Amino acid sequence: MSPALSFFTLLLVFSRADALYGNLLSRCQFSSHDGHDAVYLEQFYFNKILEVQYNSTLGKVIGYTTEGKTFADILNNNPGFIHHEQWKTEFCRRGAQRVYGGLLTPVEPSVWVRSVEAAGSKHPGMLICSVYNFYPKQIRVTWLRNGKETTSDVMSSDEMPNGNWLYQVHSFLEYTPRPGEKISCKVEHASLVEPQLHEWEPMSDSGMYKIIVGIAGLLLGLVFSVGGLMYYKKKSSERVLVPTTEVFYPENTL
Numbered sequence: 167m168s169p170a171l172s173f174f175t176l177l178l179v180f181s182r183a184d185a186l187y188g189n190l191l192s193r194c195q196f197s198s199h200d201g202h203d204a205v206y207l208e209q210f211y212f213n214k215i216l217e218v219q220y221n222s223t224l225g226k227v228i229g230y231t232t233e234g235k236t237f238a239d240i241l242n243n244n245p246g247f248i249h250h251e252q253w254k255t256e257f258c259r260r261g262a263q264r265v266y267g268g269l270l271t272p273v274e275p276s277v278w279v280r281s282v283e284a285a286g287s288k289h290p291g292m293l294i295c296s297v298y299n300f301y302p303k304q305i306r307v308t309w310l311r312n313g314k315e316t317t318s319d320v321m322s323s324d325e326m327p328n329g330n331w332l333y334q335v336h337s338f339l340e341y342t343p344r345p346g347e348k349i350s351c352k353v354e355h356a357s358l359v360e361p362q363l364h365e366w367e368p369m370s371d372s373g374m375y376k377i378i379v380g381i382a383g384l385l386l387g388l389v390f391s392v393g394g395l396m397y398y399k400k401k402s403s404e405r406v407l408v409p410t411t412e413v414f415y416p417e418n419t420l
């Protein structure tokens with residue numbers, strides 16, 4: 167069994183005047199996704215010599231020097247210490263589950279379909295389907311013209327690593343616009359239950375219309391939130407006045 171992953175902590179203890187140097191190294195090693203094979207190790211070195219080691223497989227401390235053996239006996243007869251080591255082993259096991267279960271699950275991509283001018287091409291336009299931030303690397307990006315897959319005039323980049331375990335890929339379609347034609351980018355990936363279709367919408371009247379409606383909605387929302395805020399301020403200043411009159415004035419008026 168070669169552990170695929172491990173994480174460790176390091177504690178250094180040293181005294182410069184006496185040239186003494188001690189360090190405690192703790193390691194959590196595992197290769198299974200559920201952490202059943204997780205091994206927790208704790209090693210104490212003094213002046214670079216391994217003195218004692220706790221190994222969760224053995225469930226006890228082993229001493230490697232004369233002093234180490236004495237120290238190991240003390241630790242092994244301390245139920246609190248052993249219990250704490252077992253707790254740390256369990257922590258290590260849960261860490262394995264978290265690493266594989268939380269970090270390595272498929273990540274759904276975000277897709278952007280746009281058009282650019284194709285330079286030096288017999289076709290007047292080019293569409294780009296950019297697929298960002300997905301995991302794992304395996305992905306299929308294809309083009310549909312009126313619902314049918316097209317392979318001509320299609321180019322694709324390699325899956326490029328972002329450097330954060332996520333990938334991106336770009337697919338290009340050279341095309342001649344035809345009236346009424348529906349063009350979509352289809353993405354198939356482990357993170358998706360079913361293939362995702364992203365239709366290309368030309369920046370035509372409908373696209374412009376959507377932007378205008380969006381801006382109008384934004385302005386309307388702004389007007390209402392400012393209005394609401396003013397109303398709230400007015401109301402809350404009225405509310406402050408009420409207890410003042412009730413609490414402080416009755417005695418004088420009675």
Ligand SMILES: *[C@@H]1O[C@H](CO)[C@@H](O)[C@H](O)[C@H]1NC(C)=O
Nearest residue numbers: 205207219220221222223224
């Ligand atoms: C921990 O103990 C197990 C069982 O004896 C052994 O196979 C393993 O090599 C030990 N690990 C280390 C780092 O000594």
